[in-house]
Amino acid sequence: MATEVLQERVSDLETYMKELAYHSIQVDMSLMQLSKEMKEFKDEMRGFKDEMKGYKEENDRQNREMNRRWGELAHKMGTMAEDIVAPNLPRIARELFGLDEPQFFAVRVKKKQDTRNREFDVVAAYKEYVIVNETKSSLNDKDVNLFVEALLEFREFFPEYQSCKIIGILASLYVDQSLVRYCSAKGVLVMAMGDSTMDILNKGAEQPY
Numbered sequence: 001m002a003t004e005v006l007q008e009r010v011s012d013l014e015t016y017m018k019e020l021a022y023h024s025i026q027v028d029m030s031l032m033q034l035s036k037e038m039k040e041f042k043d044e045m046r047g048f049k050d051e052m053k054g055y056k057e058e059n060d061r062q063n064r065e066m067n068r069r070w071g072e073l074a075h076k077m078g079t080m081a082e083d084i085v086a087p088n089l090p091r092i093a094r095e096l097f098g099l100d101e102p103q104f105f106a107v108r109v110k111k112k113q114d115t116r117n118r119e120f121d122v123v124a125a126y127k128e129y130v131i132v133n134e135t136k137s138s139l140n141d142k143d144v145n146l147f148v149e150a151l152l153e154f155r156e157f158f159p160e161y162q163s164c165k166i167i168g169i170l171a172s173l174y175v176d177q178s179l180v181r182y183c184s185a186k187g188v189l190v191m192a193m194g195d196s197t198m199d200i201l202n203k204g205a206e207q208p209y
Helices: 002-076 080-097 141-157 177-185
Strands: 104-113 116-125 129-135 165-171 189-193 198-200
Touching (some): 080 104, 080 116, 080 129, 080 165, 116 141, 177 189
Parallel strands (some): 129 165, 165 189
Antiparallel strands (some): 104 116, 116 129
């Protein structure tokens, strides 16, 4: 009798172990399937991210190319200061110096003092600041030095701004980094074409004249 009971319990234990092994195999298979699906999902997401990155890079490249062509066209037409630089100056004045609407804003400003004549591409006057811009198709050291001279003489042509701080901004489509550093040493800001619009390349380098 005891032997039969023992054999029955052993048989039940074997059945239980088989079921446990079966369920364990099922769980392993489910985990493997889940792992496979997760890997496929991660691969899909990685592919999606790569695709979006490629799309963004291509879009940025197209924007830069469009801005370059736009700038070159404006330069050929002689309207770069009016069409590209001037519209961006109020935004830059607001972002860099917290300045609101200018009290005076003009393009191609010509002034005469005695027998001397000066022309400034853009002049934007605020309560305490005057932003003076000169726009060039390409910049070199000589252009920077001549611009600094113009800034030093600015009050002679605009005596009404004697108490204002004069901030100079040189603009061009593209400016070499060595020239940006040279302008920074002179306290002159440099504006050039960025990814989507004109931007300052040496923020914080201004030294009011």
